[in-house]
């Protein structure tokens with residue numbers, strides 16, 4: 001089983017440790033992990049050149065860093081993304097990475113491989129906002145075609161992993177066990193949600209009348225999605 005892990009931060013705090021617990025509990029003899037840390041692995045900011053949308057993702061001036069992560073995501077069965085809650089949002093460095101995946105959204109050129117992934121998204125906050133972050137991360141994965149996403153948000157009442165109260169740590173242990181079992185169970189059995197099917201159909205209609213971006217339109221045409229073929 002292949003797992004891509006994208007940490008929205010470089011330090012090994014609460015979000016990292018919780019993510020690690022989940023990954024370690026996904027037992028598998030052939031587990032292979034591709035791990036990325038933001039900002040170490042974050043591409044430079046998107047400069048809005050539109051090359052990824054209008055020409056090719058390989059023409060993005062940041063393509064080397066972006067495509068390194070994308071190719072691991074494509075190969076993986078599970079994609080795990082975590083981020084501490086910063087001012088009710090994901091970290092800026094993680095958002096910068098996601099900005100580079102706009103060309104892969106359902107409205108442009110979604111990758112067929114993304115439709116059978118299992119997503120796990122994690123965020124911690126000291127008091128409030130982690131739920132908003134996991135929802136935002138889930139939304140990013142949804143628009144890439146991944147509709148089976150397990151969300152885990154936790155208010156840890158602490159600024160670091162070491163000082164999380166014992167009771168909260170115990171509840172985290174239980175929660176991570178449950179999530180890892182559920183996520184592992186879903187591998188190879190993902191079917192798209194009704195919402196995903198609906199949006200895909202909307203996008204198909206949009207692409208049929210698309211006369212402004214032939215790169216996107218040709219992609220849909222060549223994938224067979226303007227006819228009966230589906231990416232799931």
Ligand SMILES: Cc1cc2nc3c(=O)[nH]c(=O)nc-3n(C[C@H](O)[C@H](O)[C@H](O)COP(=O)(O)O)c2cc1C
Pocket residue numbers: 009012013014015016083084085086087088089124125126127128129156158159160161
């Ligand atoms: C810049 C910054 C912004 C933060 N914003 C929030 C916030 O909006 N809500 C909250 O409850 N905690 C906030 N916190 C606290 C962290 O979210 C919390 O301690 C989290 O568990 C840290 O995760 P980490 O150990 O993985 O870094 C903030 C911390 C920092 C450094």
